[in-house]
Structure formats: C-alpha cells, structure tokens
Amino acid sequence: MKTTVYSAKNIVTMNAQKPDASHVAVRDGRILAVGSSDEVATWGPYELDEQFADKVLFPGLVEGHAHTMEGTLWRYVYCGYFDRMDPSGTTHRGNTSIDAVLEALKAAEAKMDDPDSPLTGWQLDPIYLDNKPVTRAQLDNVSATRPIGVLNASGHILYANSKALELASLLKKGVNHPGIPLGADGLPTGELKGPDAMAPVSVHVGMSGSIADVDERGLRDFARLCVRTGVTTVTDLAAKLDPDSVDMMLRVTGEPSFPACVVPLRFFLGLSPKELVPEVARLKKLSTDRLSLGRIKLVADGSIQGYSARLRWPGYHNGAPNGLWYVTPEQMLELYELALEAGLQIHTHTNGDQATQLAIEKLELALRKHPSNDHRFVLQHCQLADRAQFTRMAALGMSVNLFANHQFYWGDEHYTLTVGPDRALRMNAARTALDCGVPLAVHSDAPITPLGPFFTAWCAVNRLTRSGRVQGEHEKITVDEALWAITMGAAHSLHMDGLVGSIEVGKRADFAVLESDPRAANPEEIKDVEIWGTVQGGRVFAAADV
C-alpha cells in the first residue's frame, strides 16, 4: 500500500476538530491522515511529495448547481459582456458593446472555410448593451449568406440573421407569435423568444439536438473548467440520462485522466412519477467513484427575469402577469411521496416565492405519509424565500441552494424592474437561511453565470450588484460561512458530506490547490484567490496542464 504525504504551506481542512494542518497523507485516493509531519508519519512508511510546499490545500470545491453543457457551448463564439475563461484557460474579453459582439462574430466568420456552415454564438446579454435586442440586420453585416444564431445568456432567447430565418421559412410577413417581434417592414426582427420560437431556427444554426445535453467532448472540456476553478465535485442539474448518455458519462468519467466527480440529476420529464422513481433507483446502482447517480430534479416554475417565475402577492413590480407552472401541484406531491418512500432525494427548482411555498406545503404533506428524518430535499435557486418560509424549511428538514451570483449579474434589474426594492433586498437570503437553521449551499448555475465557487462565495459575502450597490446588507454572510457553503454545505446538499467537502480522515482525497488562504483574504477579494489546480481522488491536476 503506497502512501503519499503532501506537505503544504497550510492545509485548510474545514474540519473544526483540526482546522489547520501542514501535512496530509493519501492512500488509495483517500485521506489517511491530516496533521503535522509527525502525526501523519505514525501510519508507517510514505513518500513525501513537496510540490505543494508553497501552496495552500483547501477542500476540493463542490458546485451544487451547474450544467455540464457549458463544455459544449465553448465550441461556439463567446458573445458575453464579462471577461470569461474557457476550458483551455484563455480568458475571453467581454464584449461591452454591440459592435464588439459583431466584431467577435466577424473574426470567427473569417476563419470559417465552408461558406454554408452555420455560425453560432452564445451568452449575449443585451441588458448590458442599452437593453436593445440584437437585430437580424446587424447579424446580416457579419454574414448575409451563412445562417447565424446567437444565444442569449439566459439560454431562452435566440438572435438570428436573415439567412437563418429564411431557412426556417420565417422570413415572411404574417408571422403571428408572441415570442417573435416584427419590424416596421412586417418581417421578424430576428429576435426569437422562448424555446418554441427558437426551435424552428435552432436546427439551422448548429444547435441540433438538445442544447441541454452535454456531449462527450463537452463533458471533458467542462471538467477542465472544474480543474481551473478548484472544483472536484460538480452537479449536472437537469440531465435526461437516456441510456446512451449514461453510457457516455460512465465511459468519459471513467477515463484515468478525468478530473472530477460528476453528479447528474435525472430530470422529471418523459416518465410519470411511478416510472421515474424506479428508474432513478436503478440508475443509482450504476454509480461509480466519479459518476454519482440517483437523484431527481423537478422544475416547479420559470425564471424571475423572464417573468415566468411564480410569485406571491403583489406579483411582478412592472405589472407583468404571474409566471408559469411547469408541474401540477398534484404531480409534485405524487413525486415527493414516491421518492420519500424509495429513499431518493429531489432537488426542486423554485425561483418565485409562490413556487417555494407550494414545494414546502407539498413536502409537508408527503412527509406525513412517509416520515423521513434525513431526506434533505433541496430547493434550488429559491431566490425570493422569506423568513417564514426558511423557518418552515428548517422544520421540515429541507436544504437550500441559493443563486448567489444572481445578485451581481441581475440584481439591479430585480430592484428596478422585476420584483422591486423590498423583495430585491431579500433575494437569495443566505443570512436568514443560516439563522433559521437551513443547511446552505450557493451556486453559479453555469453556464448561466460562470463556474467559480470563490466568485459565488464573494457574491454571498458582499452582495454587490453590477452597478456597485450593496443590495441587502442584512443578508450578507461571513467569509467562513461562504467557504463552508461551497464545500461542506454543497456536499451536504448532495448527501455527500461524509465523502467530500473537508480534508478529513476517511474522505476522498479532493483538494483545491491554492496560492493563498482564502480565509485570510479581505471579503472584497475572496473571488481573486489564485487557483493552481486540484487533486481529485488522490490524482494531481495542474490547471496549466489540462
């Protein structure tokens, strides 16, 4: 039995019994001992590895709500407003004007050989570009002959050029669809809002098949992003998990160099609750060290900035009608009951506070039928919950994974447009969740916002909006609490806190290898902690090499 001992400048364990150490011993991919050089030596002969002697070892970060399809999106042209790092480590400059977006597309177009192949972009967000939608005339300037489609940052709007509309037979008068605005000439402007409006065009702009599903290369690329951001355990929060996709994920994550544990949740779609629960129980048994299956994702409502989240009174600040349910209350209850009975966990997407209320009430009913002491049903996003709701969640044994990044990226719009000042201040109420005793995680929802748990922690600690306002001073949490949320908190939300989330004997040898101790950072600087790479299951991955 080979034992490797890593020495480090400091080892931040997130284990209160021994918060700091200088050495960690690893055997069979697991942590054998943590402590001083003498303490770890009591386990017998070992090989000393000093490559981290000037680094800080931190528990491998756990991203509790992301979508691995970001790996696939990076094969398209990045059109986002903010600087963003791709899987190879190259940081793409943000496009801070529409002209910059068009230039980025033109540059990519110039490199394409086949004149008919489509040009695809992603992550465009006109909210930051004077809030004017991109038009087909603008995209026609990039190319009038090849189809072009650019995805909005939300993933729910597509901007198309004339050629793409023409291929979809939509470049005509008389189109009558609420998601397809028309120009003065009576023709579509090129903006396609919502999956139904996007669908006829998507296939012509290189987004065939389901954009929600990662492919093989995308999964490998996403894992490279994980190494660069210190993440060793990552969820894929809404996977279809058909047999081909499960085979692919098993094969790719099983490759010796695959650097993360992926946790895909089976999306409630395509099967009735009675069929889904046994299917997920079956999937659970296929789990490996690097692919953890057996959890369910349920989507209750839409999004707040898309005005499709379900809100309680007084509803949307701008008077928009209430949002959409994506599940009936009866189906939610049935699924909760069956999953509790089978001992399977459900993560429920609730953005609006009415959706949160429904989930709480239905889980309470289901628990009366199937009492369960440690179900840890998680509300994902749960952006508008108030104190009374967190109190009930705590009483029912629920957990929450808040969308902390939203405050930075869209907090200003929530304040002025969607929910107004009162509720904007309480969005993603991490302080209240902790005070009420609800186990807390925070997330990026990558690709909606960039993967990077230290940035997510920064959002929860500082609550700054993009314009630089602190939105909800009273909902700030401390650096230590935020660091807990991106390690042990997220691990707890997946029932994996006995396995990952801290550097502790018996756990998987998962480390984020850092240049400095994040606990020592100023709260404003916690997002800037430099990451060297990771150790996952005892295997070392340098960001520079992946």
Added chain:
Amino acid sequence: MSEPLPVTIIGGYLGAGKTTLVNHLLRTAQGRKLAVMVNEFGALPIDEDLIEAQGDDLISIAGGCVCCTFGSDLSAALIELGKLPVRPDQVVIECSGVAIPSAIAASVTLLEGFAPDGTVVLVDAETIRTAAIDDYIGDTILRQLADADLAVINKADLVDVPTLSALESWLSDTAPRAKTIVSEHSKVPLDIALGLGATPIQSQQMGHADGLFDSIALPCADPLDGEPLAKALTDPKLHITRAKGFFDPIPDGPRKALHIVGHRWDITDSPPNAPLGIVCIGVKGQFERDLIRKTAKEAL
C-alpha cells in the same frame, strides 16, 4: 397545394378528462388518421386495447392512428411527425395540466405545413369552481379557459341541473371566446371536437350517431366572398359550434377552405378538387338551421 395539417389542441387541468377524450376520439375516428401527441409528464394515456405496436418514439393505434410524446420541444416532435410515411389527417395535442393552450397554438403557427384548428378546453363540472379560485393554479385555469374555442363541461352527470346552468353562465364570462357544450365521460363527437375533417360533406352525410348534434350543408356552388360569410356564421345567435367547407372566391380561381370553431374563423388554401360546400354543426335544440341559411344568403 395541400392543406396544412390541422392541429387541435386539447387543454384543461388535471382530471378534467383530456385523456378520456383522446381515447374516445381514437375509438370513434371512423377512418380518420389521427396523430395524437401527448406531453411527457404522464403515464402513457392510450387505452391498451387500442395499441397495435409500440416503438421507441411512436405507438401505432388501430385505424391508422399514431401517438407520440413530446417534452420541452413540441416543434421538433411535430416536424418529426411531418416526416411519417403515411400523412395523418389531423394532429391532436393533449396538453399538460398546466400548459397555456395559446402558447402551444402560437408555436404551431410557426411550422410550415401545420395550422391550429381549434382549442378545446375541458372542465371538470364538479371541481372547476373550486380549482379556479385556488391560490396556486386558479390563474392558470382561468388562462386556459380564456384560450378556449370550445369549452367542454365534462362529468356533467356528477352535478345537479342548477349547478350546471350556473356553470354555463360562469363560463360565458370566463371563456368568452368559446362555445360551450356539455358532456359525460368526455363523450364529445369527433366532428365537434376535431372539426369536420378533410371531407365535411361526406362526414355530414354519415350523420351524428349520438343525436345530440345537428348540422346543415351550405352548397356554395357559385363563387363567393369568404370573409363576410365567415363573419356572419360566427354570430353567436346561430349557435354554430364548428363549420368547415370549401368555396371558390372567383370562378376557376384557386379553391379555398373555411374553418370555424367557436367564434374564430380562418380561410386557408384548399386542395384543388375538394368538394364545394360548407357544413355547419351545432348542439341540437339551439342550432338555428333556418337562421343560418338566411344569414348565409344575406352575407353573400
């Protein structure tokens, strides 16, 4: 040019009888080849005795009908349907209990070769009034009803007469665009739920088995202006639930098809040799044969 494939949308909350209606329609299809599309949340809603063969994506049903499921991408599923070797006569979409029918209808309009042909919304006579004021789903149910061209008060046998008439008057406000009909066990005649099919005159000649509905045929031998006729026939006084047929706007010009469901009408291209004549159908007892003939004559 062939007619676009008509798409009927069947909406309504859970338990209103959508699945029962779909099975009833399949049983009474009388040679019409229906393609039923069901949302992906429920268990397979087709009665077992109707199923002939079950593939991965498609179920074959007695009488040349098929059934497939759709998830988040209805458009893709419809495009696939368009590629079937045997073209169906009609598409029937069974919505999920929380779907907004107008959103589905709007998506259908975007697809070449398909045209919405009426939204049928079922209500559970016993529970609808309570459900409509539910904090969570009340507004969704009201939105569904507001989209209805045809509102079916189902399970009418479970309520008394005063409740039923109160429900009818409530629906005239809640589903203002809709014709309302009453049914038990979702037994809505095919011609009412899905319209009169590709050959309305023949359909009419086969009669209406249950005897609850009545119909007439307007001959349309001479060229006529479709728009004033369509507007006249949608007058609520006439109590026409559905109408369909073919006419020539000008002598020897391209033939056109007229569709009416509830208060909504549409004029589309027609197959060149479709038989001239428009069939109107409505609930027996309300249906005003003479007034319809008179109104049609005046409109021309």
